[in-house]
Amino acid sequence: MRQFIIIGHEVPTTPDFSLADTAGGAGRLDVLCRCVTGAFFLSHSIRSDVRCRVVLSDSYTIRFEGSELRGLHPDERSTAARIRATLEQRDHAIGQMETNPSPGVYLSRVGVETTLTNAAEEGTVIQLHEDGQPVGTSDLPSDPVFVLSDHRDFTETETKLLSEVATQRVRLGPRRLHADQAITVAHHCLDTNGYTQF
């Protein structure tokens, strides 16, 4: 299974935001929406072997399960609507006890540290870093957990946590990409078995 964790630093934790302003008023929720699309969508199908967690302002985590998702669409607005509908159920999320408002979508009241720790128990955490091993030469594990940040850099605390749980540091290329683009590149590298099978 491939996993992605995207840390959103300024996104809402309540459902009272406008779908017409996710790039502004909703703390760049648009970035997270594009990441969810990048994690799951193929042309006319969904990657069922993917788990994607988005961490909302270190307070809530939404877990998306590719094998269970239904009715997800690739446009930002409908993904933002799904996140908003999920947050409407926030009172049902009690600590690590998740609530499951729609198929394949789970909400828990945990932040970055718990989310990283949980994921590290499920797979091999990979830190994307410009000083890391070039992805073409590094053997990626079969259970990678890629951790990405939104439009902000990782905080010092996040960087420290990440260095504690990550077992590989990988560089995807010479240009700094948006998080959703990095997800697409990671998929591409894995799809082609490290650029060997097209």
Added chain:
Amino acid sequence: MRQFIIIGHEVPTTPDFSLADTAGGAGRLDVLCRCVTGAFFLSHSIRSDVRCRVVLSDSYTIRFEGSELRGLHPDERSTAARIRATLEQRDHAIGQMETNPSPGVYLSRVGVETTLTNAAEEGTVIQLHEDGQPVGTSDLPSDPVFVLSDHRDFTETETKLLSEVATQRVRLGPRRLHADQAITVAHHCLDTNGYTQF
């Protein structure tokens, strides 16, 4: 220079569409918006060496010039708004005579055939095709023009036109991707000089 042409088959050619429904009522304009973002955006910067044309329902073509663009944002809604504002100037586009409603954005009243012919005079047209050469083994030219379709397959007419102007057929990988993901992968391949320099 890298070029991308994205053919939108059902998108509006007038500005009377809602920004709240680009994925439905506006003929999947959301797909084209993601392609524009994929073509130009890096983390915190714009690729200035990119030209991107979107063909609207075989009637109009919008040309985006990376070296001139100002105020473009990566979210779908603002790109759709830019396209809508561009279409408000459609009466000023007379045949191949472009109008230039905003920095780096040009509108002409030409369809697929003229757009492909124009691009073929500027660069090396590459057809993305599942039977093509694997991108990792094919030498990409320095002036590639990648031609992509939206959520629809190329029509028979488009396929015929494309085979006439394309000098290379390339396969990006084993999975069929969304057009914007294919753009990201093409950039990645070129950024890494064919997966050799990370």
